[in-house]
Amino acid sequence: MxxxxxxxxxxxxxxxxxxxxxxxxxxxxxxxxxxxxxxxxxxxxxxxxxxxxxxxxxxxxxxxxxxxxxxxxxxxxxxxxxxxxxxxxxxxxxxxxxxxxxxxxxxxxxxxxxxxxxxxxxxxxxxxxxxxxxxxxxxxxxxxxxxxxxxxxxxxxxxxxxxxxxxxxxxxxxERYQAAAQVFTLKGIGQTIESNINLVVIKELKKAILNNQLDSSFKNISIVQGSYQNDCVSLKIGIPIAVTNSKDNLEKLREKAIEMIQHFVAHLVTHVDLFKHATIEHIASEVGVRVxxxxxxxxxxxxxxxxxxxxxxxxxxxxxxxxxxxxxxxxxxxxxxxxxxxxxxxxxxxxxxxxxxxxxxxxxxxxxxxxxxxxxxxxxxxxxxxxxxxxxxxxxxxxxxxxxxxxxxxxxxxx
Ligand SMILES: Cc1cc2nc3c(=O)[nH]c(=O)nc-3n(C[C@H](O)[C@H](O)[C@H](O)COP(=O)(O)OP(=O)(O)OC[C@H]3O[C@@H](n4cnc5c(N)ncnc54)[C@H](O)[C@@H]3O)c2cc1C
CATH class of the missing domain: 3.50.50.60 (FAD/NAD(P)-binding domain)
Structure with missing residues (x-):
């Protein structure tokens, strides 16, 4: 060796x-x-x-x-x-x-x-x-x-x-740690200012959850402050699965995050004008496990x-x-x-x-x-x-x- x-x-x-x-x-x-x-x-x-x-x-x-x-x-x-x-x-x-x-x-x-x-x-x-x-x-x-x-x-x-x-x-x-989140980036966002994207996302989430178009596990989505640049913006989605550090916990968190991101983005594209040309530019390579x-x-x-x-x-x-x-x-x-x-x-x-x-x-x-x-x-x-x-x-x-x-x-x- x-x-x-x-x-x-x-x-x-x-x-x-x-x-x-x-x-x-x-x-x-x-x-x-x-x-x-x-x-x-x-x-x-x-x-x-x-x-x-x-x-x-x-x-x-x-x-x-x-x-x-x-x-x-x-x-x-x-x-x-x-x-x-x-x-x-x-x-x-x-x-x-x-x-x-x-x-x-x-x-x-x-x-x-x-x-x-x-x-x-x-x-x-x-x-x-x-x-x-x-x-x-x-x-x-x-x-x-x-x-x-x-x-x-x-x-x-x-x-x-x-x-x-x-x-x-x-x-x-x-037994369990703070909730994890996954960051992902969208491209093809219309011309706007960052605070407006935040407001649009918050408003749409409230409406979609109230109308049962999205379930309540989607409520913890926010934009990453300062990330709106060149038609792209990053968002952070809270993952509704406990962080336990057990063997397959990370894979489960990642799988759930990807499934939710795809679902959420499809919803935005169909229902929100500002996102009608949005696509997923990339998903951060690691799940955000906080502690x-x-x-x-x-x-x-x-x-x-x-x-x-x-x-x-x-x-x-x-x-x-x-x-x-x-x-x-x-x-x-x-x-x-x-x-x-x-x-x-x-x-x-x-x-x-x-x-x-x-x-x-x-x-x-x-x-x-x-x-x-x-x-x-x-x-x-x-x-x-x-x-x-x-x-x-x-x-x-x-x-x-x-x-x-x-x-x-x-x-x-x-x-
Ligand atoms: C979703 C999320 C949002 C956050 N938001 C913010 C924010 O907005 N602002 C802020 O300041 N902080 C934020 N944090 C917290 C912050 O990002 C982290 O706490 C901080 O970056 C931790 O730094 P660290 O160097 O202690 O550990 P890490 O950044 O975790 O670095 C540990 C390194 O060790 C390596 N490693 C692990 N095990 C081994 C091993 N066995 N052998 C070799 N290498 C190993 C890893 O690959 C990693 O590179 C956030 C965290 C998360 C998860």
Whole structure:
């Protein structure tokens, strides 16, 4: 079996993984990143979620002010420029940045190349070796070969706690998780403005459900904000099947989503003038599963921390997004904290409770179901990713973690 030696091993090349890789590389570590897919970006590109939330202050203003600094802010500025987009905001005081999917993939790849990160695409972790409370190596299945990767520190950015699952470490599990959604793009939309498309879709859905032309499971369809461009618009359809993480759950969600999209588009084409020439341009390659199993860290972020806007001396991220929970029946349920306020994530949510050189970032940090319903947005994943990269790197050279936290705070967040 081929063997690779690395300082830092990152599992998953989503928003958190690429941020972790940049941070580790900036501290002169040899970095290897393992990604299951053939491109980077994770949910941001594979599920085409379309906007970055959690970058700006939660504030009723038409000027979007950053709540983050350092890498997350630089990434946002670059993706905004590459996507020719500006932040949007809604009446509740939430601000978010639309982005172009290809630009996101390219930016992630450029960052890896610029920072000399060894990225192994089409590679899935299948085994983990743990000895004396240290993760020593993983075995990956990469196309037709298996490779062993030995590392000094590891960061699990897989979104599904794959390392803790494979190593039988404690997990934060539920019987069912937040409802999933599928993004798809239509072309051939008539000349209009985006807010009008949204209104037309909402109105038609209400009417069609009332008249039994569509059943009520279609009620959770909305447009992806900022996606109307060149005659195309992206929509997001809520899937009325429980997310359980069981074996064939993903296939069932995908099948149901495709069936519903085809039915819904046929309805729009027949009944709504604006969509009479619409066709499906494409369906995002992955179902949008919002959360899954999380690992247990030294601290578990909870609902009260979020809603009471708790601040921590050991903070590594500033978070301005409310609790956003999606349910199959009700759709989205938002729980807000006070305007102009924010909560923080302490470093201990990124550090394994059991393994001395294992760190977490992104949507699989140590957090309860309620807390992760806020902390999973991309602006926060970029911050936890960068912080985990610094913590994992300093762990190798035995820098006291408080010093690293101070360095993260100075670079990344306003305190
Ligand atoms: C429908 C939907 C809508 C959303 N809307 C928004 C929004 O508008 N704005 C916003 O900010 N956020 C939104 N989110 C949340 C956000 O997209 C994600 O939480 C965030 O992108 C997660 O980033 P991550 O890096 O933690 O994980 P992911 O993006 O999930 O990245 C994990 C990566 O790890 C890889 N991987 C997994 N297992 C393995 C393995 N065993 N071996 C190797 N690689 C592996 C995966 O292929 C993936 O690339 C939405 C999510 C969904 C599903």
């Amino acid at each position: 081929q063997t690779i030696e690395t300082d830092i091993l990152i599992i998953g090349g989503g928003s958190a993984g690429i941020a972790a890789a940049v941070a580790s590389s900036s501290l002169n570590q040899k970095v290897t990143l393992v990604e299951r897919l053939e491109y980077l970006g994770g949910k941001a590109t594979a599920a085409e979620v379309g906007t970055i939330c959690g970058l700006y202050k939660y504030k009723k203003t038409d000027v979007s002010e950053y709540i983050v600094n350092g890498f997350a802010k630089q990434f946002a500025e670059e993706i905004a420029s590459l996507s020719s987009s500006v932040p949007l905001y809604n009446v509740y005081g939430l601000h978010y940045l639309p982005y172009n999917i290809s630009a996101y993939k390219n930016l992630c790849l450029q960052l890896m190349q610029k920072n000399d990160v060894n990225v192994l695409f089409n590679s899935k972790v299948i085994e983990v070796q743990v000895t004396n409370q240290l993760v020593k190596s993983v075995v990956i299945q990469s196309k037709n070969e298996t490779i062993q990767i030995n590392c000094k520190s590891m960061i699990d950015c897989s979104g599904n706690s794959c390392i803790s699952q494979l190593a039988n470490l404690p997990l934060i599990k539920s 899954g199993v999380r690992p247990v860290g030294k601290y578990i972020l909870n609902e009260e921390d979020v809603l009471a806007c708790k601040k921590f001396d050991t903070a590594i991220a500033n978070c301005s997004w409310p609790i956003e929970e999606w349910q199959e029946e009700k759709g989205v349920v938002m729980r807000y904290f006070n305007h102009d306020d924010f909560y923080q994530i302490p470093a201990d949510c990124l550090i394994s409770s059991q393994i001395l050189n294992l760190f977490f970032a992104g949507r699989n940090i140590s957090a309860t179901d309620e807390a992760i319903a806020s902390a999973r947005v991309i602006g926060i994943c970029l911050q936890t990713g960068y912080a985990a990269g610094m913590l994992a790197s300093d762990n190798i050279i035995k820098t006291p973690s408080l010093n690293t936290i101070k360095a993260i705070q100075a670079k990344q967040i306003f305190v």
